[in-house]
Amino acid sequence: MKIKELWHRLGSPRWFFYYSGAWVRFFGVFALILLSVGFVWGLLFAPPEQYQGNSFRIFYIHLPAAILCQSLYLAMGVGGFVLYVWRMKLADILIAACLPLGMSLTVLALFTGAVWGKPTWGTWWEWDGRIVSTTVLLFLYIGIFAIREAISDSELRGKASGLVAMVGMINIPIIKYSVDWWTTLHQPATFTLTEKPAMPIEMWLPALVMVIGFYFFAAHNVLTRMRAEILRREAKTAWVKKLAVKMV
Amino acid sequence: MGSVWVREWRAVVRNRSAIINPVAFVFLGVLLFNLGSRSYEESFDGSALGMLWVLVLIANLLALDSTFRRDFESGLLEQIFVSAEVPFLILFLKVLMQWMTTGFLISLLSPLLALLMGVPYELLGNTFVALLIGTPTLSFLGAIGASLTVGMGRGGALLALLVLPLYIPVLIFGVDVSQSQSIALTEISSLYWLFFISLASLTLAPFAILLGLKISLAMD
Numbered sequence: 456m457k458i459k460e461l462w463h464r465l466g467s468p469r470w471f472f473y474y475s476g477a478w479v480r481f482f483g484v485f486a487l488i489l490l491s492v493g494f495v496w497g498l499l500f501a502p503p504e505q506y507q508g509n510s511f512r513i514f515y516i517h518l519p520a521a522i523l524c525q526s527l528y529l530a531m532g533v534g535g536f537v538l539y540v541w542r543m544k545l546a547d548i549l550i551a552a553c554l555p556l557g558m559s560l561t562v563l564a565l566f567t568g569a570v571w572g573k574p575t576w577g578t579w580w581e582w583d584g585r586i587v588s589t590t591v592l593l594f595l596y597i598g599i600f601a602i603r604e605a606i607s608d609s610e611l612r613g614k615a616s617g618l619v620a621m622v623g624m625i626n627i628p629i630i631k632y633s634v635d636w637w638t639t640l641h642q643p644a645t646f647t648l649t650e651k652p653a654m655p656i657e658m659w660l661p662a663l664v665m666v667i668g669f670y671f672f673a674a675h676n677v678l679t680r681m682r683a684e685i686l687r688r689e690a691k692t693a694w695v696k697k698l699a700v701k702m703v
Numbered sequence: 704m705g706s707v708w709v710r711e712w713r714a715v716v717r718n719r720s721a722i723i724n725p726v727a728f729v730f731l732g733v734l735l736f737n738l739g740s741r742s743y744e745e746s747f748d749g750s751a752l753g754m755l756w757v758l759v760l761i762a763n764l765l766a767l768d769s770t771f772r773r774d775f776e777s778g779l780l781e782q783i784f785v786s787a788e789v790p791f792l793i794l795f796l797k798v799l800m801q802w803m804t805t806g807f808l809i810s811l812l813s814p815l816l817a818l819l820m821g822v823p824y825e826l827l828g829n830t831f832v833a834l835l836i837g838t839p840t841l842s843f844l845g846a847i848g849a850s851l852t853v854g855m856g857r858g859g860a861l862l863a864l865l866v867l868p869l870y871i872p873v874l875i876f877g878v879d880v881s882q883s884q885s886i887a888l889t890e891i892s893s894l895y896w897l898f899f900i901s902l903a904s905l906t907l908a909p910f911a912i913l914l915g916l917k918i919s920l921a922m923d
């Protein structure tokens with residue numbers, strides 16, 4: 456009963472706005488701390504890799520960017536599902552909020568991967584399973600963006616982008632398992648849930664800090680965008696007007 | 704269900720250009736590629752098969768819009784949704800007929816097309832099988848995109864942007880099967896992938912097409 460009540464409360468823009476205020480500040484502050492610590496630790500204090508030397512340090516950006524771009528797409532897919540099942544407007548706002556950061560992080564992941572690849576494996580680009588499916592992910596993001604631009608009616612726009620997001624979700628397991636299905640450029644996963652990482656702790660701890668920092672930053676960014684969109688959409692209501700007066 | 708199929712068949716037969724256009728496009732594309740790549744070595748390096756597959760993808764893309772356009776404009780699509788019939792089946796047959804006029808015909812002609820692209824004789828059989836198994840996926844996944852853009856006036860580039868990322872796995876596996884040297888089809892791992900994608904899209908795509916058409920019908 457409590458969970459159901461909480462869930463439906465979450466669908467109300469006003470309640471979500473008030474509830475998310477504290478979370479935005481929390482995520483923002485800790486993202487700043489974790490990202491600064493992680494950057495400095497990874498760039499300066501982590502040990503150099505055995506064969507790659509110092510050029511492997513871009514991994515500390517490449518890994519979180521790649522993880523986050525997939526997670527943000529998953530969030531969009533789940534948002535599409537919530538939109539269709541529970542008809543929450545907030546799910547549409549969530550999809551729109553995840554879009555810019557998701558696209559940027561996908562581009563960042565592909566770019567940092569290319570930069571890492573040239574000195575390390577001798578190539579800017581390979582058509583291996585993971586790179587191709589991440590490129591497909593980028594095009595899925597662009598497709599959702601394009602279809603949002605093409606439809607002007609708010610409810611239909613939400614439904615269309617939700618549909619494309621859900622259909623594209625099939626790409627996420629392909630990205631994840633492509634390294635197990637094919638042996639090409641990317642190696643199998645260094646981090647799994649069941650085994651010890653194939654990496655010493657001095658190297659993966661800053662990576663963990665960076666990943667959590669990126670997650671917090673993504674949460675901060677998405678929540679901020681959602682709050683801005685809620686204010687935009689609900690601009691004519693009494694609670695927003697009262698809020699504007701209070702802020703001025 | 705039989706009457707739906709007969710209706711689709713009649714719509715195709717009375718609109719011959721819907722059949723001729725995709726096939727003519729692929730032939731034209733083969734001609735253009737041959738004229739454009741005047742290399743003097745006789746070697747075959749596999750890129751010809753990739754180009755043939757890309758031509759098939761694009762031909763399918765061009766033929767997608769017509770899948771729902773006529774029925775959308777005549778109002779028949781709305782009738783499908785308000786009637787007591789099961790939309791899944793009707794949409795399935797509609798897309799299947801679209802496949803028959805594009806992918807199916809192209810794959811029947813594929814040995815000839817591949818020969819014209821300079822593909823060696825041994826690979827023609829695998830090319831035919833790969834196209835036969837792979838093209839239904841193209842029609843069904845493409846129909847998802849078509850269902851979303853049929854409500855918009857000029858869906859053209861948006862349709863390509865939505866659909867081509869979904870086509871990429873079919874392209875990769877299809878080319879791999881086409882280039883495979885083995886005669887025993889059961890040994891080609893990519894063929895299992897192609898079958899899997901094909902069956903999954905055939906069974907699951909109509910649900911997405913249903914949702915897409917509902918969105919398109921609500922747009923005007």
